[in-house]
Amino acid sequence: MHIIFFFLIMLLSWSSLNAAEVRPLAIDSKAPDFKLPATDGEIYSLASFKSADVLVIIFTANHCPTAQAYEDKIMKMVDDYAQRGVAFVAISSNHPDAVRLDELGYSDLGDSFAEMKIRAADKKFNFPYLYDGDEQEIALRYGPTATPHVFIFDKERRLRYQGRIDDTENPYIAPTSSDAINAIEALLAGVPAPVETTKVFGCSMKWRDKVEWAKKADADWAALPVSVEMIDSSGVAQLVKNESKNVRLINVWATWCGPCVVEFPELVKINRMYRGRNFEFITISADKPTQAEQVLKFLTGKEAANKNYHFDSTDVYALIDAVDAEWAGALPYTIIVAPGGKVIYRHMGLIDPLQVKRAIVGQLGRYYADNE
Structure with a gap:
């Protein structure tokens, strides 16, 4: 022995x-x-x-x-x-x-x-x-x-x-x-x-x-605090307008939505990949405003240490209109918005993570020279 x-x-x-x-x-x-x-x-x-x-x-x-x-x-x-x-x-x-x-x-x-x-x-x-x-x-x-x-x-x-x-x-x-x-x-x-x-x-x-070393990085990310803010339809519209310098990945989801739950860990991984660049991952929960506790519990369990919002109204159609005029309304719904507000990717239903990554890298660039 x-x-x-x-x-x-x-x-x-x-x-x-x-x-x-x-x-x-x-x-x-x-x-x-x-x-x-x-x-x-x-x-x-x-x-x-x-x-x-x-x-x-x-x-x-x-x-x-x-x-x-x-x-x-x-x-x-x-x-x-x-x-x-x-x-x-x-x-x-x-x-x-x-x-x-x-x-x-x-x-x-x-x-x-x-x-x-x-x-x-x-x-x-x-x-x-x-x-x-x-x-x-x-x-x-x-x-x-x-x-x-x-x-x-x-x-x-x-x-x-x-x-x-x-x-x-x-x-x-x-x-x-x-x-x-x-x-x-x-x-x-x-x-x-x-x-x-x-x-x-x-x-x-x-x-x-x-x-x-890579495992330690995962543990460090898992330890980051998770929070949620309430947001109204005008706030959502402002997010999509994207007057920042960042590429924004926006995902609309709900705790009761099976596909939302399935794809969420991939979105967290994507955030960890690109968060060091000009990139933001933003979630918007379509759960009822009274379900704030369940929303935070879900996000904490998924280690979603990004910008999280909870829609403050039961008027889901106001949410749909604020997010994207082309959105038919089914969850989950994911868009990628370039600085200035151009939507460069939109998808209703389960995402293909590779397609999402390609859209993000296509905007951010693959080379160090793309930062110049």
């Missing part, structure tokens, strides 16, 4: 130690082999790319704004070099449970394998997209420090370049130094890469030892 306990402690220590002390593969090192599942249903290894003169391995992630900013650039590189003997493969090594919800604020998707499949299909990736997030064994061998991080190997699979793709994460401007492309061109010409190593700017790797 003591021996088993000892080895468990050693295993946990090894995982944490390697995550903290990971270093990028050294130049001239042989490419570590891998055998990983891809979003296209295939299993890939180094042998899958044996015919390529140059192999480009990119560690990336769905959620990372920097990684997202490079997705189109990577696809362009594949288009430009696939016929010249260069193979590309992307690997996501983030542990999906180690990503805090507020780290998803620039994305509609997390880093799970299922969500990788969605991203690959949405973007029509022209390269294999591999998953290493459960064990992270391949990431520990290659040593990416951020996403994206590029490793470029020659025909003998010796590492000839590791670092950034180029010197700007802003997809709206041209880079001044295209380091990965320069390395590829040099290897195709049979000469050393002009620069073998660069620093890498991007999102930190989400190692398994960050899972507890």
Whole structure:
């Protein structure tokens, strides 16, 4: 029993130690082999790319704004070099449970394998997209420090370049130094890469030892106070007018509405994702004004530490008219209002959380450059 306990402690220590002390593969090192599942249903290894003169391995992630900013650039590189003997493969090594919800604020998707499949299909990736997030064994061998991080190997699979793709994460401007492309061109010409190593700017790797950190964030959010204010129809109309700088997600619900209860936890998650940006989640309860206690009890149980209102009248038609002239009246009802009052999303009934996230990110932007 003591021996088993000892080895468990050693295993946990090894995982944490390697995550903290990971270093990028050294130049001239042989490419570590891998055998990983891809979003296209295939299993890939180094042998899958044996015919390529140059192999480009990119560690990336769905959620990372920097990684997202490079997705189109990577696809362009594949288009430009696939016929010249260069193979590309992307690997996501983030542990999906180690990503805090507020780290998803620039994305509609997390880093799970299922969500990788969605991203690959949405973007029509022209390269294999591999998953290493459960064990992270391949990431520990290659040593990416951020996403994206590029490793470029020659025909003998010796590492000839590791670092950034180029010197700007802003997809709206041209880079001044295209380091990965320069390395590829040099290897195709049979000469050393002009620069073998660069620093890498991007999102930190989400190692398994960050899972507890993510759980703590959930606990901190759960401990936030929940409150409710009464609101009249003119107040509701003012909310929808949205004279703020924030994108507003407004959900009209009731404690007696089954679909409202079912979808509410997803709305709370969405709020935790985007609350760090110019975003607000606002709920309006259509329960009778006399049911204030039940409303607060429900919201507290759902950890709804956002702006909550309770309509102060039994005139539900006044509520309907104040929220949206296009609303037929059934609950739940959800709208997304851009600054200035334009409704960019409206839905009656159960939401599709992914569609809601896409509407929000479409307005807020996926890249850090969208904040400028």
